[in-house]
Amino acid sequence: MSAGLAANSEVYQVRWVSTPQLAIIWGIQLDGLFAFTTGFAAGFAQFTLTIARSWTVDGSGGIAATLTNSNMLRTSMPSSLMGALRISGGSALTAGTKTLDAQPVGQLAFTFGTAANTPVVGQLALYGAPSIECGGNPAPIVLAQNEGVVACATVPGTGTWGFSLTMAWSEVTTY
Amino acid sequence: MAIQIQGNSGTIAEVDGTVYRAVRVTTRPTDYGLLGQYRISMQSGTMAAGLAAFATIFYCRWVVAPQLCLIFGVSMDGVAGTTTAFSAGYGFHGLQALRSFTVDGSGGNLATLTGNNQKMRASMPSSLMGTIRWSSTGALATGTSTPDPQGFGHIWYPIGTAASVNYVSQTELYGSISLEDGGNPAPIVLAQNEGISVNAAMPGTGTWQFGLTMAWSEVNSY
Numbered sequence: 001m002s003a004g005l006a007a008n009s010e011v012y013q014v015r016w017v018s019t020p021q022l023a024i025i026w027g028i029q030l031d032g033l034f035a036f037t038t039g040f041a042a043g044f045a046q047f048t049l050t051i052a053r054s055w056t057v058d059g060s061g062g063i064a065a066t067l068t069n070s071n072m073l074r075t076s077m078p079s080s081l082m083g084a085l086r087i088s089g090g091s092a093l094t095a096g097t098k099t100l101d102a103q104p105v106g107q108l109a110f111t112f113g114t115a116a117n118t119p120v121v122g123q124l125a126l127y128g129a130p131s132i133e134c135g136g137n138p139a140p141i142v143l144a145q146n147e148g149v150v151a152c153a154t155v156p157g158t159g160t161w162g163f164s165l166t167m168a169w170s171e172v173t174t175y
Numbered sequence: 176m177a178i179q180i181q182g183n184s185g186t187i188a189e190v191d192g193t194v195y196r197a198v199r200v201t202t203r204p205t206d207y208g209l210l211g212q213y214r215i216s217m218q219s220g221t222m223a224a225g226l227a228a229f230a231t232i233f234y235c236r237w238v239v240a241p242q243l244c245l246i247f248g249v250s251m252d253g254v255a256g257t258t259t260a261f262s263a264g265y266g267f268h269g270l271q272a273l274r275s276f277t278v279d280g281s282g283g284n285l286a287t288l289t290g291n292n293q294k295m296r297a298s299m300p301s302s303l304m305g306t307i308r309w310s311s312t313g314a315l316a317t318g319t320s321t322p323d324p325q326g327f328g329h330i331w332y333p334i335g336t337a338a339s340v341n342y343v344s345q346t347e348l349y350g351s352i353s354l355e356d357g358g359n360p361a362p363i364v365l366a367q368n369e370g371i372s373v374n375a376a377m378p379g380t381g382t383w384q385f386g387l388t389m390a391w392s393e394v395n396s397y
Contacts, residue, residue, distance in 0.1 A: 042258050042339040044384045046218050053291050102287035105295075107216040109253035109386030113339040124345050127214075130353055138202040138357030139212050139247075139390070142296035 001161045002090050003038060005153060008048075009092035012151035012165055013059045015052070017083030019145035024170040026137050027128020028149065030108060030121060031164040039116040040159030047163075048104035049126040051141060052148040057097035062088045073134075081171050084148075100150060105141070112156050120161075126151065132168045142175055204356035205245060210393040211299025212356050215286060216252065217309040218386045224259065226377055229269070230314035232283075233373040233387050236276050238305030240367035245392045247362045248350025249373065251330060252386030254343035261334045264378030268385075269329035270348040271322050272363065273370040278319035283310045303393050306370075310385075320370065327363065327371075334378050342383075348373065354390040364397055 001011075016023040028049055065071075065085035072079070086093055106126035127149075128137040141149065155161060180188035180198075189199050204212055217233070237244040249270055286307035291297055308315055328348040334340075350359040363371060373387060 044221070044255060044257060046386065048216060048218075051291075051294075053297060099291075102292045104216040105214040105293065106388060107218060107252045107386050108345060109218050109255060109384055110341050110344075111255035111257060111339050111384075120341075121344075128355070129345075135201055137353065137355050139204040139295060139355040139392075144297055147297060 003158050003160055005092060005155055007154045008152045010095055010150050011088040011153045013086045013093055015055050015084040015148040016143040018081045021081055022172050022175050023143040025141040026134050026168045027125055027132020028167045029125045029132050031123050031166055033121040033163040035116055035118045035120055036160040036162060037116050038160040039114045040112040040156045042114050043112055043156030045110050045112055046154045047108045048152045049106035050104045050150050051101045052098040052150050055098035055146045055148050058084050059096035060094040062086050062093045134170050202357055205392050207392050208395050212295040212392045213293040213302050214390040215293045216388040219384050220311045222383045223312050224380050224382055226314060228376040229374045231317045231372050232310040232375045234308055234370055236306040236370040237365040239303045242303055243394050243397050244365040245362040247356050247359045247390045248354025249389045250345060250347045250354055251343055252345050252388055254385045256340045256381050256383050258338050259382040260336050260338040261378045261381030263336050264334055266334050266342055267331050267376040268373055269326040270371060270373050271326040273320040273322050273372055276320035276368040276370050279306055280318035281316045283308050283315045356392045
């Protein structure tokens, strides 16, 4: 991720578009966040997860997941119906058209020092701890058509960094 | 004689295989009826140095009746210092119950809970929570309530003199293992004009920030 990301930039988007099917989001974890070769100015940082409603126009940019015959936990399952699953390639994603809730539902708050090539955050759940697996969280986020979840990042200036995320979900006709 | 468990639509519960013969079950949250489940994450601004000991940095107040509020979990999502270092000492954050909450507090950031905000499913109604408030840069005014003399959960940690340190990672104040509805079999049950608060005691001179998440359900009976 390049330096100078705007505060609260969208770095991960999940959009559910089908109906009447529902997406059950069991958990999302930040797998790690690292300062790379260009060190940061010291300062506070935040990584959030927020629910999006009324999502009428998809976002753009970054890396879109390929979900055709992929990421099923059992081959006999059909391909995912997820409409879009996108992560930053090196900068913020374009937001598309949607309404984010006023406050997040999960977050990590942390600080950066000035050291380069340093792990800053280890594997931590943004939502669904202690297990992000299907059934491990008895109160999942339930997405209906044109709803989704978005991860946003705020980091200090000058530094380059990287991150990865993992999400577990189910697709059902009723819940 | 075999016993069958039959659901509303006539579906019969299954038993797995021939080895353990376990009944297949899935976990579900508390039955919220016509109300719902909610979750909120909050982050402070840069907290100024010199916070009074055990100052309130978060509270919520439940105001309706006969509905009940079930607090399943509250976590600190991080406590971090910045370039203005602390004098050495200890940091403390405690969660306690508030009873007889007759006058709301003030200051800080006030959560927006109207419309779809913080619902875990859009078909749920808007939250009935009266107030959720967290610090921006200093202590909250707490209003009029009676805090329990002892807390329900706390964290305590050392603070050194180095700047830009992550003192606390994601840590539960209440509801350890899982914050979610159903993940904690013994939620805090709030009736009308009850609430919870989180306080802080920090050493002098340093500036800092914190994050906090709460998961709750709203029900007609429990």
